[in-house]
Amino acid sequence: MSDKPDMAEIEKFDKTKLKKTETQEKNPLPSKETIEQEKKGSDS
Secondary structure (H helix, E strand, O other), X not given: OOOOOOHHHHHOOOHXXXXXXXXXXXXXXXXXXXXXXXXXXXXX
């Protein structure tokens, strides 16, 4: 098994067989409002 991908294998790959998936953010970044609230809460 070589480290380089088999070009013939790549060329015959059918992109149409791939399903379109919706990307879901697992860990969305907090909004500026959330960050400000956390900053205010931690100082008290």
